[in-house]
Amino acid sequence: MVVVVCLFATLMGRLWFLQVAEANVPAIQQVTSQGLETVYIPAPRGDIFSRNGALLAGNHIEQVVEVQPDAVTEHPAIVGELAAVLDTSVKQVKAALDNPQYSPYQPVPVATGVPASVALSISENQKLLPGVTVTAAPVRYYPYGSLTANIVGYVTQITGKEYSAVKGQICAKGVPCYTTTSEVGQAGVEASMEQYLRGVPGREVLDVNAQGQVLGVASYTPPVAGDNIVLSISLADQKAAMTALADWTKVARTQLGVTSGHNYRSTGAAMVVENPHNGQLLALATYPDYNDNNFVGGISYKKWAYYNNPTNNYPLEDRPISWAGATGSTFKLITATAALDFGVRSPYYMYNDTGGITVGGQFFRDNAGVAAGPVDLQTALTISDDAYFYSLGYDLWKLWAGGKGHPEYLQKIAAEYGLGNLSGVQLPGESYGIVPSQQVFNREHQQYPKAYPHPYFEPGQEIQEAIGQGQDEVTPLQLADAYSAFANGGTLYVPRIALAVEKQGTNARPNGKIVKLYTPQVKDRVQMPSATDQAIMTSGFEGVTSNPQGTAYGAFTRFPLSRIPVAGKTGTAQVGPNFSQVGWPAYVQNTSVFTSFAPASAPRFVVDAFFAQSGYGACAAAPAVVQxxxxxxxxxxxxxxATVTSTPPPGC
Amino acid sequence: MALTTPAMGRPTLPPPPPASAPPAPRRAVTSPAWRHFDPLLLLATVAVTLIGVLMVYSATRYPQELAGGNPKYYLERQAIWAGLGIAAFLLTLVFDYRRYLLWAPVLYGGTVLMLAGALVIGHRVLGAQSWIQVGPFQFEPSEFAKVTLILSLAALLSSRKGQLSVKSLLVVLGLAVVPFLLIFKEDALGSAIVLGIVLVGMLLMGGTKALHMALLTVLAIVAIAGVLQSGLLKQYQKDRLTTFLHAPTGLSQGTASSLNPYAKTIEYNLDQSKAAIADGGLYGKGLFHGHLTDLSYVPNQSTDFIFTAAAEQFGFAGSALLLALFALIVWRSWRAAALARDLAGTLICIGVLCMIMFQVFENVGMTMGIMPVAGITLPFMSYGGSAMLVDWVALGLVQNVRMRRFD
Known part of the structure; x- marks a missing residue:
């Protein structure tokens, strides 16, 4: 009897050990949870709207043919039938079915966007096609395509590398934000506002038996649609800006570049329209552009090759934020502000321009070599007198180098205007830009000792910088921010691309509950000269458009300046061959830059434009801004x- | 089976009836035999059988449904077997067990013939060639061999009156070895082992000398080692027997699809078995809510691994209760052995006790990974007719002995 008791005690002990004592061991839990397969249902992505409520990115419903994986194992003939119905090859159907990104318990999409006739024939032939279903699935689309592609961006199916980077992210209890088949924003707002747009995937737990058959649904949590984004972009203004860039690129290409002896190549352009009082961006235009609808459902190899071919000038670039180049004379805003701030020169001082200045044996020549004679600040801005600003640059350098503890005033003011730093706009791919300084030179020397043999910050660098040449690099957006700060009296705002994030509303209208409101955000305060001095500068900028001697006078002859005074500044940036891109010819042409705010007395808009390889600022950028x-x-x-859209200004 | 433990005690044997006493008047003064029937033993067995029927249903209803069959198919069959088992039990009670002892040589001869027949015309099931097809039914002579051997040994040993000479011992061994070898030849290894255990238990109770027992033990050990070494056992049999000795494998995962070669192995079966038991936890998942049971993750669950179905659905609490019911059956059999009117009765009860005890320990131990996988069914619970009938007949013999203890 003792033996019997011992035997039963052994069984009881082992039973306790297995069922109670060791039940929480992870390996045991993992194996006891087998048979529960979790499938995640993608959430509909949030919509993107313009500030006026125009739909810029949405989902439309497409018919998707899906196949249950176990149906194919049971009835291999489906593949052939399906290929016939869908009018594709057996190989393609097989390839779609073998996509390892889908769970073996999840229907695999075989064809998307099938016509209604095919959907009908599939549902009529269910006997021939067991396990094949036609379901309606949301597919991303961009109603305005290339018009807003650089802002809105696009989505693609997540890549393996991206997935391994984000697979730990949890969107709800036990629900990962991404699965191997998730769509993820790759550019523009689709990428930068991904966390709001993606929503929360639904979760379905299936009972799967040892043979892999699905027996039922253990639990189901529906997906939560992504939030909508309301952009600050005005569709009409964006459309006008994109058109102006295309129009004036076309005009520039008909004009002969004097120094190169070739027609301007006009390889790319950008325009920014910003509200100077809150940093909201009304338009952010780029040329050439791309159509983001090409990326829906996977871009074709041919399109991808086209977009990446250097001869097509990189249409995927979002030039207003990513293109950092020399600004030319538009930089004189910063030089003038620094000079007035730190009392380097009175605005009334008459500087005698003799055609250039000589520093350290090097002659810095005025543009076109014209000696303007005596000029004050206002005139120097209006006629864009280089010698006036060269000498200011030299004076500022001497102050710093003089050993009396003066900081680099020009660089300080440039930084306060937001140059050489990210603007903070909610878009991916923004460039920092460069404001040359001793610090920058040191860093460059340390990083690339061969290209930068010595770390000294020579006066010539500052003299070049004072007129926006040399190593100066500014993005069109940074320049618009700087002029916005000047126009509003010294407040540098973070430029805003989005106004609000809202919950899905009824009927897909952006009238849901507001999740997040993007109020104006002050990034910095620029140390401004006195109000009088500011007025003198504004007058100088106004003269650019209204004074017959002004550099952009020709472009504004057809504009009603009497009703809408425009303060502007041209820039003609010489780009060195070092900055040429792959596939460019040996010659380089100037960047045409124009920046402005209007009305000059009470600014509502800041508009700037950059045209690469297009000559004088007055000839391409200025008329595009006028348009x-x-x-x-x-x-x-x-x-x-036609005079506004295609007639070059006089003198061009 | 260390039945030699001195603390075990020995059932008090009733004094042999005086040979001269006439049977008729004795019968008149004793109460009817059914008055001495053990209701507790019957209730425990009926309870175990009913739980078994329910467990077979829980483990087979989904696969049946998915295969397009009747989900109650196995439930119905097992219920019929249980009914037939109880009928066989009642039938066993009708005649005095001593009459069966008289028939023992015939039963023994019939069993040996059937075993030999199974070798010739038998069906091969799960590696064992031990089934005979009779009309729509298959039955397993090796199962029946258990009960006929118990009767034969009881008859033989009791005739030696507890004094086993070397010659008698050899006769007994010879008697046991024939069916043992036949069953072994049929690859029904589990049944052969049960026979061996029954033999040991009955020899102990039948008065084998300690020295002889020790010698036999040594012999048995040598024989087992020899068999394992000699290649008489097939590889799958060795694998089954030794898997539980291996360090725990990484618990298996994934479905038992044809793509998963691991799913066919004995480790997979054991891992799934342990997983299902572990899934039960303290109080179980509830009847028909056994997750791994419903989804057929444990191979052979309705037959050899039926305990896992109970363990998952009823948890530690329920399966401990189930084991307690088995313990009750064993205890009441022990009582019957102790109360038996003669040595033959005691030996029958001990034989049945050893059979049930060993099968329960081996089967449940196997599902929990502490005993080798040997293809031994859980008495009264595993799906299958032959075992059910034999178990109930064996129980009938125990009741028979108890009922007629004053006859």
Missing amino acids: EYYTLFGLAKHGLP
Whole structure:
């Protein structure tokens, strides 16, 4: 009997050990949870709207043919039948079915966007096609395509590398944000606002038996749709800006570049329209552009090759934020502000321009070598007198180098205007830009001792920098931010691309509950000269458009300046061959830059434009900005006259 | 089976009836035999059988349904077997067990013939060639051999009156070895082992001398080692027997699809078995809520691994209760052995006790990974007719002995 008791005690002990004592061991839990397969249901992505409620990115419902994986194992003939119905090859159907990204318990999509006739024939032939279903699935689309592609961006199916980076992210209890089949934003707002747009995937737990058959649904949590984004972009202004860039690229390409002896190549352009009082971006245009609808459902190899071919000038670039180049004379805003701030020179001082200045045996020549004679600050801005600003640059350098503890004033003010730093706009791919300084030179020397043999910050560097040449690099957005700060009296705002994040509303209208509101955010305060001095500078900028001696006078002859005074500044940036891109010819042409704010007395808009390889700022950028003002101020209700869109200004 | 423990005690044997006493008047003064029937033993067995029927249903209803069959198919069959088992039990009670002892040589001869027949015309099931097809039914002579051997040994040993000479011992061994070898030849290894255990238990109770027992033990050890070494055992049999000795494998995962070669191995079966038991936890998942049971993750669950179904659905509490019911059956059999009117009765009860005890320990121990996988069914619970009938007949013999203890 003792033996019997011992035997039963052994069984009881082992039973306790297995069922109670060791039940929480992870390996045991893992094996006891087998048979529960979790499938995640993608959430509909949030919509993106313009500030006026125009849909820029949405989902439309497409018919998707899906196949249950176990149906194919049971009835291999499905593959052939399906290929016939879908009018594709057996190989393609097999390839779609073998996609390892899908769970073996999840229907695998075989064809997307099938016509209604095919959907009908599949549902009518269920006997021939067991396990094949046609379901409606949301597919991303961009109603305005290339018009807003650089802002909105696009989504693609997540890559293996991306997935391994984000697979730990949890969106709800036990629900990962991403699965191997998730769509993820790759550019523009789709990428930068991904966390709001993606929503929360649904979760379905299936009972799967040892043979892999699905017996039922153990639990189901529906997906939560992503939030909508309302952009600050005005569709009309964006459209006008994109058109202006295309129009004036076309014009520039017909004009002969004097120094190169070739027509301007006009390889790319950018335009920014910003509200100077809150940093909201009304338009962010780029040229050339791409169509983000090409990326839906996977971009074709041919399209991808086209977009990446250097001869097509990189349409995927979002130039207003990623293109950091020399600004030319538009930089004189910073030089003038620094000079007035630190009392380097009175605005009334008459500087005698003799055609250039000589420093350290090097002659810095005025543009076109014209000696303007005596000029004060206002005139120097209006006629863009280089010698005036060269000498200011030299004076600022001497102050710093003089050993009396003066900081680098020019660089200090440039930094306060937001140059050489990320603007903080909610878009991926922004460039920092460069404001040359001793610090920058030191860093460059240490990083690339061969290209930068010595770390000294020579006066010539500062003299070049004072007129926006040399190693100066500014993005179109940074320049718009700087002029916005000047226009509003010294407040540097973080430029805003989005106004709000909202929950899905009814009927897909962006009227859901507000999740997040993007209020104006102050990034910095610029140390401004006195109000009088500011007025002198503004007058100088106004003269650029209204004074017959002004550099952009020709471009504004057809603009109603009497009603809408425009303060502007041209820039003609010489780009060195070092900055040429792959596939460029040996010659380089100037970057045409124009920046402005209007009305000059009470600024509502800051508009700037950059045209690469397009010559004088007055000849491509300025007329493009004029064209944009026609739309911004509602001057062209019945279409723009040809004089505005295609006639080069006098003198070009 | 260390039945030699002195603390075990020895059932008090009733004094042999005086040979001269006439049977008729004795019968008149004793109460009817059914008055001495053990209801507790019957209730425990009925309870175990009913739980078994329910467990077979829980483990087979989904696979049946998925295969397009009747989900109650195995439930119905097992219920019929249980009914037939109880009928056989009642039938066993009708005649005095001593009459069966008289028939023992015939039963023994019939069993040996059937075993030999199974070798010739038998069906091969799960590696063992031990089934005979009779009309729509298959039955397993090796199962029946258990009960006929118990009767034969009881008859033989009791005739020696507890004094086993070397010659008698050899006769007994010879008697046991024939069916043992036949069953072994049929690859029904589990049944052969049960026979061996029954033999040992009955020899101990039948008055084998300690020295002889020790010698036999040594012999048995040598024989087992020899068999393992000689290649008489097939590889799958060795694997089964030794898997539980290996260090715990990484618990298996994934479905038992044809793509998973691991799913066919004995380790997989054991891992799934342990997983299902562990899934039960303290109080179980509830009847028909056994997750791994419903999804058929434990291979052979309705037959050899039926305990896992109970363990998952009823948890530690329920399976401990189930084991307690088995313990009750064993205890009441022990009582019957102790109360038996003669040595033959005691030996029958001990034989049945050893059979049930060993099968329960081996089967449940196997599902929990502490005993080798030997293809031994859980009495009264595993799906299958032959075992059910034999178990109930064996129980009938125990009741028979108890009922007629004053006859």
